[in-house]
Amino acid sequence: MSVATFLSDSVAVAENEFRQFRRNRSAILISLVVLPLFFTISLGAGRGAAGTTFSPTADIPIGFVDNDNSLASLRLWQALTSSPDFHNLIQSYNEQATIAELGTKRIYAVIVVPKDFQNDLENGNQAKLILYTDDSEPGVSDQIQSTLTSYVQNFDPNVEVQPHLSQVQRQSVAGVGIVAKGAVFAGFNIGLTAVLAIVQIFAAFYEIAGGISREREDGTYARLLVSPIPTGSIVLGKTLFDILLCIIRTFTVLGISVYGYGARPSTDLFTLLALSLIVALVTMGIGFVAASLKLGQRAVVIIEFFLILFLFAFSGLIIDINLLVGITQVIGNLLPFTYAFDALKRTILLGRPLLSLTFDLEYLIGSILASYGIALVLLHVSRERLIT
Amino acid sequence: MKSFVRDTVAITGKELKQLRRDPVSLILTIMFPILLIGIFIVIVSAFSATSHNVPVVVADLDGTPASNALIDELTRSRFIHVTQLVQTEDQAYQAVANGQVIGAIVIPQGFGVALASGNAFVIVSTDNSKLTSSAFVTAAVNQGAQDLVNQASLGEGVNFALKLAPIEVITRPLSGRPPTGDPILPGFLGMIAILGGFDDIVNAISRERERGTFPRLTLSPVSLFAVYSGKMFATVVLTILRTALVLVIFSLYGLVIRGNLILIFLTTILIAVFTLSLGLAMSTRIRGSATLTVLEIAMTFPLFTLAGTFNSPLLLAPGGRAIADSLPWTYGNDALRRLIYLGVGLNAVAGDLLILFISSLILMPIAIFLSKRTM
Numbered sequence: 001m002s003v004a005t006f007l008s009d010s011v012a013v014a015e016n017e018f019r020q021f022r023r024n025r026s027a028i029l030i031s032l033v034v035l036p037l038f039f040t041i042s043l044g045a046g047r048g049a050a051g052t053t054f055s056p057t058a059d060i061p062i063g064f065v066d067n068d069n070s071l072a073s074l075r076l077w078q079a080l081t082s083s084p085d086f087h088n089l090i091q092s093y094n095e096q097a098t099i100a101e102l103g104t105k106r107i108y109a110v111i112v113v114p115k116d117f118q119n120d121l122e123n124g125n126q127a128k129l130i131l132y133t134d135d136s137e138p139g140v141s142d143q144i145q146s147t148l149t150s151y152v153q154n155f156d157p158n159v160e161v162q163p164h165l166s167q168v169q170r171q172s173v174a175g176v177g178i179v180a181k182g183a184v185f186a187g188f189n190i191g192l193t194a195v196l197a198i199v200q201i202f203a204a205f206y207e208i209a210g211g212i213s214r215e216r217e218d219g220t221y222a223r224l225l226v227s228p229i230p231t232g233s234i235v236l237g238k239t240l241f242d243i244l245l246c247i248i249r250t251f252t253v254l255g256i257s258v259y260g261y262g263a264r265p266s267t268d269l270f271t272l273l274a275l276s277l278i279v280a281l282v283t284m285g286i287g288f289v290a291a292s293l294k295l296g297q298r299a300v301v302i303i304e305f306f307l308i309l310f311l312f313a314f315s316g317l318i319i320d321i322n323l324l325v326g327i328t329q330v331i332g333n334l335l336p337f338t339y340a341f342d343a344l345k346r347t348i349l350l351g352r353p354l355l356s357l358t359f360d361l362e363y364l365i366g367s368i369l370a371s372y373g374i375a376l377v378l379l380h381v382s383r384e385r386l387i388t
Numbered sequence: 389m390k391s392f393v394r395d396t397v398a399i400t401g402k403e404l405k406q407l408r409r410d411p412v413s414l415i416l417t418i419m420f421p422i423l424l425i426g427i428f429i430v431i432v433s434a435f436s437a438t439s440h441n442v443p444v445v446v447a448d449l450d451g452t453p454a455s456n457a458l459i460d461e462l463t464r465s466r467f468i469h470v471t472q473l474v475q476t477e478d479q480a481y482q483a484v485a486n487g488q489v490i491g492a493i494v495i496p497q498g499f500g501v502a503l504a505s506g507n508a509f510v511i512v513s514t515d516n517s518k519l520t521s522s523a524f525v526t527a528a529v530n531q532g533a534q535d536l537v538n539q540a541s542l543g544e545g546v547n548f549a550l551k552l553a554p555i556e557v558i559t560r561p562l563s564g565r566p567p568t569g570d571p572i573l574p575g576f577l578g579m580i581a582i583l584g585g586f587d588d589i590v591n592a593i594s595r596e597r598e599r600g601t602f603p604r605l606t607l608s609p610v611s612l613f614a615v616y617s618g619k620m621f622a623t624v625v626l627t628i629l630r631t632a633l634v635l636v637i638f639s640l641y642g643l644v645i646r647g648n649l650i651l652i653f654l655t656t657i658l659i660a661v662f663t664l665s666l667g668l669a670m671s672t673r674i675r676g677s678a679t680l681t682v683l684e685i686a687m688t689f690p691l692f693t694l695a696g697t698f699n700s701p702l703l704l705a706p707g708g709r710a711i712a713d714s715l716p717w718t719y720g721n722d723a724l725r726r727l728i729y730l731g732v733g734l735n736a737v738a739g740d741l742l743i744l745f746i747s748s749l750i751l752m753p754i755a756i757f758l759s760k761r762t763m
Contacts, residue, residue, distance in 0.1 A: 178526065181513035
């Protein structure tokens with residue numbers, strides 16, 4: 001078969017895909033609207049947009065019990081209430097009653113200033129603050145503790161108005177400052193790396209594996225297989241169709257991230273698009289392999305769910321891959337998506353040129369070729385099985 | 389009334405029988421909890437490892453006993469692994485830029501002298517694209533500096549004119565438990581109830597429609613309300629089984645469950661019933677089981693963040709917190725956390741359970757009304 005025939009068959013398959021897609025309102029909605037919008041908006045709402053700085057502890061109701069009633073404890077109260085991190089400090093006089101409120105959602109922590117607080121400070125001893133926390137709220141206890149510690153590290157009871165602490169002073173322990181260097185990311189940049197990849201993986205797998213499965217259940221895939229179109233053209237045609245959807249999705253996610261949440265990617269549009277397509281192509285390859293296994297539509301969706309959950313744990317999305325232990329690190333290092341997330345972070349966050357990420361690119365392209373190769377063989381071998 | 393109960397029981401029995409005959413769905417019912425908890429264990433074991441060995445280089449431009457003491461502290465850190473001592477600041481930064489290491493720690497010239505006057509500083513350059521590892525590098529340097537200060541205050545090791553921080557914060561957690569990743573576990577139970585509820589609705593309505601058995605069911609002399617009640621009771625039974633399985637896994641993992649078990653089961657049931665009600669309403673518009681499953685899964689992932697599974701909704705940005713507050717699941721997860729982790733009683737979670745119950749009560753008639761209209 002000539003290359004021209006092969007390509008014209010592929011284009012015909014792609015056209016057929018588009019026609020079917022255009023007629024399927026729920027597919028358009030899920031693929032181009034729900035998935036990109038839902039993931040981007042929910043993550044953006046959780047993290048906050050660029051320019052809108054917020055302190056996680058600012059609005060958390062926290063009890064403050066002053067058992068010392070001294071000038072030092074009063075200044076500590078003033079320092080905390082005038083800070084941007086403790087807007088909801090509630091003064092209380094009964095320690096036991098206030099602690100009893102923990103776990104009721106009325107307050108989430110209690111700061112107790114013990115007796116002799118001022119005496120200790122005056123005598124050059126280390127004074128103590130007791131922080132009772134509702135540790136059933138994940139992350140809240142640590143957040144309040146670290147924010148409070150950063151204030152009291154540099155607290156001076158002799159000063160009426162405590163100086164404003166810079167980020168450097170907050171990170172530092174008494175006596176040794178830490179000057180942090182390294183790229184600081186604007187607004188939603190970290191969210192963009194995750195959303196872009198997850199949306200492409202989620203959608204591409206569903207469109208390829210789910211699409212073939214739907215066609216098989218409708219009986220149209222059997223007709224496609226008995227037509228004189230080779231398997232390669234079917235695979236290429238479906239890939240071309242999905243590439244266009246991936247491009248639209250990339251622009252949707254990028255548009256919401258940049259204009260809605262103030263993301264400022266440190267790379268150019270071409271790199272973003274190229275990486276987004278590479279992620280989609282890796283997923284499509286795996287999708288074709290899954291399609292050759294004669295799975296039902298619902299099974300495809302469920303596999304997809306497990307795949308994404310798997311990626312959350314093993315591909316460096318939540319935990320850096322170097323922090324995984326034992327076999328989990330080996331699994332992480334084998335997953336092509338690990339290198340996709342790495343490349344996205346290095347380009348979007350650090351501004352590295354795409355072509356400098358040689359190993360990531362080699363691994364990803366190798367994975368695409370391998371998965372497409374396996375898929376072609378499997379689809380060819382299981383041709384008869386897929387018709388019946 | 390008697391016939392309504394009898395019909396409801398008959399439909400419940402039919403649902404459970406169908407599930408027993410469908411091995412894929414049956415396996416999924418068991419796999420959801422196990423997989424989710426497996427992922428939790430991977431994440432927690434990565435964070436709670438005895439050493440993290442994040443690779444760093446150190447440039448000591450001071451070369452004094454003070455800087456040597458700090459390097460000693462850094463090499464002892466459980467967070468980082470000092471792979472190389474480099475000569476210049478540029479070499480240190482270059483190692484980070486090349487991706488050889490995740491952090492570079494530069495001890496500047498005059499560090500020892502500045503330490504005596506309390507104005508010392510250390511430069512820490514990190515590859516911030518590695519979000520967790522870079523935080524570990526900063527934590528290691530902080531810890532090293534703190535240990536130097538502590539040694540000085542105890543008169544041990546090298547003696548610099550260092551002062552302790554004026555105030556120490558002593559934290560006492562309400563549960564009295566050691567700090568672990570365990571507070572996340574009740575949220576996982578909530579997510580399992582949500583996923584289970586969504587899965588049940590796909591089995592109960594969409595697949596039945598696809599098989600063509602749903603119209604037959606509605607044409608039988610059973611009221612639509614009894615059909616939906618039966619399907620809901622099947623979900624209740626399955627939720628009880630899933631919850632029991634998860635609680636056994638939690639116990640094997642070492643989590644001490646403090647709350648009243650009946651209240652825990654009641655909470656997961658209410659979460660599942662609310663999810664089922666929402667799924668019923670959605671299924672009146674979305675007919676295909678695969679489409680419905682995709683939509684439900686797409687809805688589930690954001691809930692990990694917004695409904696307080698990984699982190700408390702209190703720590704979300706204002707917009708996210710508003711969304712979290714409007715989701716009934718947030719209250720379910722919250723109730724589960726306080727029940728399992730703190731062991732509170734009914735009065736502490738009654739408000740949360742009421743929100744879930746009322747939300748289901750509002751959604752269920754809407755779902756039945758929509759279902760009748762689209763039948």
